[in-house]
Amino acid sequence: MLTWFDQNLTGPRKELALLSWNRFTREEALLKEAGFSLRGVWRVDSSFYFEVSIRIDEVNGKPLLIDEDYNPLSVRIDCGRRFPEVLPKVYDLKKVLRLHPGAHYNRADDSLCYAFLYTTGLDFKSKHSLVDLIGVLQSFLLKQYVYERQGVWPNGEPHGPDAFVAYEFAHGCISSDKPCGCSSGADYGACCLIRVQKRIKEIEPLLVKSIAENVRRPVEEIEQLWAKNICKHGRNSSIHGKPYLTNDLLMNNLSK
DSSP, X not given: OOOXXXXXXXXXXXXXXXXXXXXXXXXXXXXXXXXXXXXXXXXTTSOEEEEEEEOXXXXXXXXXXXXXXXXXXXXXXXXXXXXXTXXXXXXXXXXXXXXXXXXXXXXXXXXXXXXXXXXXXXXXTXXXXXXXXHHHHHHHHXXXXXXXXXXXXXXXXXXTHHHHHHHHHHHOOOOTTSBOTTSSSXXXXXXXXXXXXXXXXXXXXXXXXXXXXXXXXXXXXHHHHHHTTBOTTSSBOOSSSSOOOOHHHHHHHXXX
C-alpha cells in the first residue's frame, strides 16, 4: 500500500518530507516521555509545531511558587523549514506576556525572543531535542519573573540589542545573511541589524572608554583603532561600519 509520501511527493521533496516527518514523530515521542501533554501538527511543507503548557515549579530542586498568569504559559513551538539550522519560533498563544513589563517579543511576527541563538548552546542538528528547549523556555520565564521584581535581566545578562553587541565585541561580526540571533528565524540583515546599529551608536563612547581603561591606554588611541573598522579576522569590515576589537586584535594593534 502506498503511503501519502509515495502518492504525493517525489525526489528531493519526498526525502525532505520524510526527514521532517521522522523528526516530528521522534520529538513528539520525547516530549510525551518527558511528561508533557501536547498537540502536534505536521505540515505538508515539511514544517511542524507542538502546542504545550510550560510551568516553573522548581529551581535547583527546590519548590517555587510563582502566582503569575504566565505560569503555566501556553505556547506553540514552531519548527519551520529551516529547523534544525535555526531555533524554533515560540508563540505565546494567549499573549499574556504582552501585559508584563519588559516583554521580549519579535516585532515581525509576535514570536517570543526567548534566547540568543549564538550563546544558547542548543544544537538541534546533533544532540538536542525540543525537551531541552522546554528547559530554556522555563529559564526565560523565570528571568522574566526576576526582571519584573528587580528591573534588570538576571545576572546582568545582555538581552535584545545588547546581546548582539556583547557577542560581536567578543567574537567578531555576524554576517547579515546568517540567522538572526533573536530566534526569529529570519536573516540578521532583515531582522535586528538596524536595531543593533542604533544601539552601537548610543554606546560607542562608553565602549571606547571601557577598552581604554582595560588596557590602560589613552582614549584617543583607542578611538583611532576603532575608526579603522578592525574586525576579528583582521580585515576591514564592517557590517555595521564599526569595529569589534577582540582582545587579541586589540593587543596586536597596540603593540605595533
